[in-house]
Amino acid sequence: MLDLIIVGAGPAGLSACLYASRAGLDVLILDMGAPGGKLNVTAQIENYPGLKATPGPEIAYTMYESALSFGAKMEYGEVLDIKVVDDHKEVVTAKKTYEAKYVLIATGTKERQMHLPRENELVGKGISYCAVCDGPFFKGEEVAVIGGGNSALEEAMYLASICQTVHLIVRRDVFRADKIIQDRLSKYDNIVIHFKRKPFAIMEENNKVKGLVLTDSDTGEKEELLVKGIFPFIGLDPMSRCVEKLGLINSEGYIDADENMETKVKGIFVAGDVRNKRLRQVVTATNDGAIAGQYIASLKEQE
Numbered sequence: 001m002l003d004l005i006i007v008g009a010g011p012a013g014l015s016a017c018l019y020a021s022r023a024g025l026d027v028l029i030l031d032m033g034a035p036g037g038k039l040n041v042t043a044q045i046e047n048y049p050g051l052k053a054t055p056g057p058e059i060a061y062t063m064y065e066s067a068l069s070f071g072a073k074m075e076y077g078e079v080l081d082i083k084v085v086d087d088h089k090e091v092v093t094a095k096k097t098y099e100a101k102y103v104l105i106a107t108g109t110k111e112r113q114m115h116l117p118r119e120n121e122l123v124g125k126g127i128s129y130c131a132v133c134d135g136p137f138f139k140g141e142e143v144a145v146i147g148g149g150n151s152a153l154e155e156a157m158y159l160a161s162i163c164q165t166v167h168l169i170v171r172r173d174v175f176r177a178d179k180i181i182q183d184r185l186s187k188y189d190n191i192v193i194h195f196k197r198k199p200f201a202i203m204e205e206n207n208k209v210k211g212l213v214l215t216d217s218d219t220g221e222k223e224e225l226l227v228k229g230i231f232p233f234i235g236l237d238p239m240s241r242c243v244e245k246l247g248l249i250n251s252e253g254y255i256d257a258d259e260n261m262e263t264k265v266k267g268i269f270v271a272g273d274v275r276n277k278r279l280r281q282v283v284t285a286t287n288d289g290a291i292a293g294q295y296i297a298s299l300k301e302q303e
């Protein structure tokens, strides 16, 4: 029986791991992929206090090393279910069931899909949700980025350094992104902004993306845009399915917690982007993780 299982090795999970294991708890982190979460697909982080602009994967690696330096372990696996059994919890993956006194959900969010016909089949054939991973495949080409938030603008600027032209498709006539990011974007000559346009259909040729059909948000009029790559950044969806049966998620899929990051199920905690909150940043994820890790350690001490 472990003291704490942390589901998700992003900044929230790694911070909780650091605090709890440093306080002497026996901690296991489970994740489906590489530790670091979205840090791994972020070119530069420039708003984490104490660090100048630093590549996301570099921070991910340092966080991972420091989180595991007090004896915690990490294993790979997709958590399918979490059960409350007597005074402890069972964490079920496809291969194994783990037991722990406390569980922390730090599963984060995933990129929202456009839900257009053939979108899934064309992933890797012109559709990508990660500019840092796939941008170099479109060197010197024309691509489209969908969305007007911080992610879309930052990824558009990243792609502009690789691609010939980046078409930024924004459904309203204003951005949602922070002003500092909008100001920076305005300096790029090869980013063409298409306000009041929405993606309607994906055009393909030989099983590869050939372009996008756009509609005018006001008139519904259609137009074609020839691009080799499409990068949707239209928001994020919470990864909370593993606690669906426990009734922990709200109508948007996020999980509520009190000030100690404890959910309404005693002994189950939540931290990071999957928590119901306003500001989703690396610094707020590490904040949640630290609070949860420290609080769980204090509960263990009282046992």
Ligand code: NDP
Residues within 6 Å of the ligand: 047, 114, 146, 147, 148, 149, 150, 151, 152, 154, 170, 171, 172, 175, 176, 198, 199, 233, 234, 235, 236, 278, 279, 280, 281
């Ligand atoms: P946001 O929800 O902030 O923005 C989503 C954008 O996509 C909006 O412009 C939205 O339009 C548009 N959109 C939504 N659905 C559709 C659709 N079906 N078709 C076309 N456009 C659509 O998501 P982000 O991923 O940009 O950011 C998520 C969070 O992460 C935010 O809190 C953000 O601040 C944060 N973040 C912070 C960064 C930083 O601080 N450097 C970097 C990246 C993200 P509309 O505005 O009309 O709703």
